[in-house]
Amino acid sequence: MTKLEQIYEGKAKKVFRTDDPERFIVSYKDDATAFDGKKKGTIMGKGVINNRMTNYLMQMLESKGIPTHFVEELSDRDTVVKKVEIVPLEVIIRNISAGHFAQRYGVEEGIVFEEPVIEFSYKNDALGDPLLNSYHARALKLATKEEIETIKDLAFRVNEALKEFFLSVNIRLVDFKLEFGRTSDGTIILADEISPDTCRLWDKDTDEKLDKDRFRRDLGNVEGAYQEVMRRIGLG
Numbered sequence: 001m002t003k004l005e006q007i008y009e010g011k012a013k014k015v016f017r018t019d020d021p022e023r024f025i026v027s028y029k030d031d032a033t034a035f036d037g038k039k040k041g042t043i044m045g046k047g048v049i050n051n052r053m054t055n056y057l058m059q060m061l062e063s064k065g066i067p068t069h070f071v072e073e074l075s076d077r078d079t080v081v082k083k084v085e086i087v088p089l090e091v092i093i094r095n096i097s098a099g100h101f102a103q104r105y106g107v108e109e110g111i112v113f114e115e116p117v118i119e120f121s122y123k124n125d126a127l128g129d130p131l132l133n134s135y136h137a138r139a140l141k142l143a144t145k146e147e148i149e150t151i152k153d154l155a156f157r158v159n160e161a162l163k164e165f166f167l168s169v170n171i172r173l174v175d176f177k178l179e180f181g182r183t184s185d186g187t188i189i190l191a192d193e194i195s196p197d198t199c200r201l202w203d204k205d206t207d208e209k210l211d212k213d214r215f216r217r218d219l220g221n222v223e224g225a226y227q228e229v230m231r232r233i234g235l236g
């Protein structure tokens with residue numbers, strides 16, 4: 001499959017058109033941003049890790065019946081995906097308090113929830129990705145009622161599969177962000193990425209952070225933490 005012109009450049013990935021109208025190629029970069037793009041940096045080798053980890057996890061999820069955009073890994077940084085229209089919602093699942101949840105509600109990090117929490121924000125950089133609920137999402141026509149039900153159901157199933165998988169390599173899945181897309185026939189499938197950029201991953205025994213919080217909070221050894229997750233998964 002041939003990469004044609006670039007149609008989009010995001011903070012961590014570029015998207016290219018291909019000779020197949022139903023396929024895109026995504027290309028993962030080493031660029032890292034945090035705090036609505038106010039903090040910028042480079043995490044050496046991150047693009048390669050996030051590409052390979054995402055593809056591995058997407059295939060694992062497919063094997064459990066979750067539809068994803070994954071088609072084929074082309075190289076270290078490039079992957080063929082199904083063409084979708086991204087639903088402009090950031091879907092966040094939380095198993096343990098951290099990050100914005102802890103800040104917003106004034107609680108400490110590390111509280112284990114009895115049930116996972118789902119949260120949506122409006123994917124809109126200019127507005128700072130404001131938190132919203134499913135009624136807001138419908139009022140703004142971001143998704144239909146049926147699409148939101150499908151997204152919730154898939155997100156909780158993804159959580160169960162990922163939680164179990166990460167626990168098997170001694171990692172606690174604290175929280176993560178998903179994005180979904182619509183294929184040309186309107187089917188909702190999982191899109192975007194699943195990586196230490198989009199998940200909080202804590203070592204099960206020590207609570208050591210193995211994710212982008214090392215970059216956000218200047219904890220050092222960011223590359224080493226991403227590589228450690230790869231090593232545990234058996235990809236490093």
Ligand code: UDP
Nearest residue numbers: 092098099100101175176177197198199200
């Ligand atoms: N997250 C993400 N992209 C975003 C916002 C959040 O991938 O634009 C992920 C983040 O890495 C974490 C989870 O979603 O695993 C919950 O993030 P939170 O709302 O606590 O905000 P953050 O502190 O990450 O800005």
